[in-house]
Amino acid sequence: MAKDTLTITDNRTGKTYEVPISEGTIRALDLRQITVDKDDFGLMTYDPAFMNTASCRSSITYIDGDKGILRYRGYPVDQLAENASYLEVAYLLINGELPTEAELDKFTDDVTHHTFVHENVRTFIDGFRYDAHPMGMLCASVSALSTFYPEAKHVMDRDIRRAQMVRLIAKMPTLAAWSYRHAMGMPFVYPSNELSYSANFLQMVKRIAEPKFEVHPEIVKALDVLFILHADHEQNCSTNVMRSVGSSRADPYVAVAGAAAALYGPLHGGANEAVLRMLREIGSLANVPAFIKEVKSGVGGRLMGFGHRVYKNYDPRAQVIKRLADKVFDLIGKKSPLLAVALELEKIALSDDYFVSRKLYPNVDFYSGLIYEALAIPVDMFPVMFAIPRTSGWLAQWEEMLLDKDQKIARPRQIYTGYDERKFVQMKDRTAAVATPELKSNARETD
Numbered sequence: 412m413a414k415d416t417l418t419i420t421d422n423r424t425g426k427t428y429e430v431p432i433s434e435g436t437i438r439a440l441d442l443r444q445i446t447v448d449k450d451d452f453g454l455m456t457y458d459p460a461f462m463n464t465a466s467c468r469s470s471i472t473y474i475d476g477d478k479g480i481l482r483y484r485g486y487p488v489d490q491l492a493e494n495a496s497y498l499e500v501a502y503l504l505i506n507g508e509l510p511t512e513a514e515l516d517k518f519t520d521d522v523t524h525h526t527f528v529h530e531n532v533r534t535f536i537d538g539f540r541y542d543a544h545p546m547g548m549l550c551a552s553v554s555a556l557s558t559f560y561p562e563a564k565h566v567m568d569r570d571i572r573r574a575q576m577v578r579l580i581a582k583m584p585t586l587a588a589w590s591y592r593h594a595m596g597m598p599f600v601y602p603s604n605e606l607s608y609s610a611n612f613l614q615m616v617k618r619i620a621e622p623k624f625e626v627h628p629e630i631v632k633a634l635d636v637l638f639i640l641h642a643d644h645e646q647n648c649s650t651n652v653m654r655s656v657g658s659s660r661a662d663p664y665v666a667v668a669g670a671a672a673a674l675y676g677p678l679h680g681g682a683n684e685a686v687l688r689m690l691r692e693i694g695s696l697a698n699v700p701a702f703i704k705e706v707k708s709g710v711g712g713r714l715m716g717f718g719h720r721v722y723k724n725y726d727p728r729a730q731v732i733k734r735l736a737d738k739v740f741d742l743i744g745k746k747s748p749l750l751a752v753a754l755e756l757e758k759i760a761l762s763d764d765y766f767v768s769r770k771l772y773p774n775v776d777f778y779s780g781l782i783y784e785a786l787a788i789p790v791d792m793f794p795v796m797f798a799i800p801r802t803s804g805w806l807a808q809w810e811e812m813l814l815d816k817d818q819k820i821a822r823p824r825q826i827y828t829g830y831d832e833r834k835f836v837q838m839k840d841r842t843a844a845v846a847t848p849e850l851k852s853n854a855r856e857t858d
Contacts, residue, residue, distance in 0.1 A: 483504055497635045518577075524581075550675065583798065743785055
């Protein structure tokens, strides 16, 4: 009869071990029993970038990359994008269930009335150079909020923890908008309690001198959809940072600042900027064949916005965004000349064996940059636009980590590749290194 175990034979010693299999995994600590002698630390796994390591058990987001599935708490993301508001989805991520009308009303009211920030935050943002990057300002200002709410350090107190979660979801659009306004040399616009979450952000970014700022409701809906699609995405780089920082019981403000810093990187939150840069370099439909030839040769261009670490099928978010792009361009009355280039690239990538065999399908970044550009949001703001909605996902993951009894402070092992013990050399006896010394690899526990 089959058993849910893995039998391992260590050819170094001839010993055999039986390791339990649970939920398609084995526990790495079970490998520690595999030793050569009593002084051996035990077998470890080596997995750079966590390519095949599960660091947690989570019930928040489910992804099947081969089938192109993305679900929040069991709900397909396309259904949520079509039917829900962003704050509904934020509530879902944090609480595990879609809110009732009364629950959503209270959550919306709580978020709405926490969008204002302390006036000293305005002074703080004003202190940045005129050319400071909005994402750098966002990382710094959200971290600074930690000093305004010292009680936030009591992360295991549910009421205190939930109060900070509401504050962060509420204040991120304000910090983001003010970072934008500072970068543009424009006066700050305060939040409005009369507007929805997305409409409020747009008025803080776009309002000039209008007595009442109005934006087409379909544009507001489009931004809500983009926020929903970016709300969470399982154990990505920034979420991993959020959990790792949070595992030390740091308050959520500095944990979100760390996650936002990870998102700042061009391989994460800056990917849609790279897509726009690629489309501009191609320039026109006439240049697409030559660009594709360069990509396939491996010596020229790089196809950005295609392929994904997880998805080996069409990114389900990309399908929603593609439809959304058409709607947004129709609303603003003009289409980006880059859209035709994007559509042609997608057509080739989905039919050319070179790309199909490599499972290089469009991802969420391929069209999102075009939509933000159509909304007159500058490229520097793209990672900021990502950070606003992702805050709810980060916080849901952070709280789940705090309440998971299996979790401890994050502390990965390493394979030490440096010298064995060496004696200190006095300055007068030192000589310049002329060659890289041969280093000895020695797996061991380190502090």
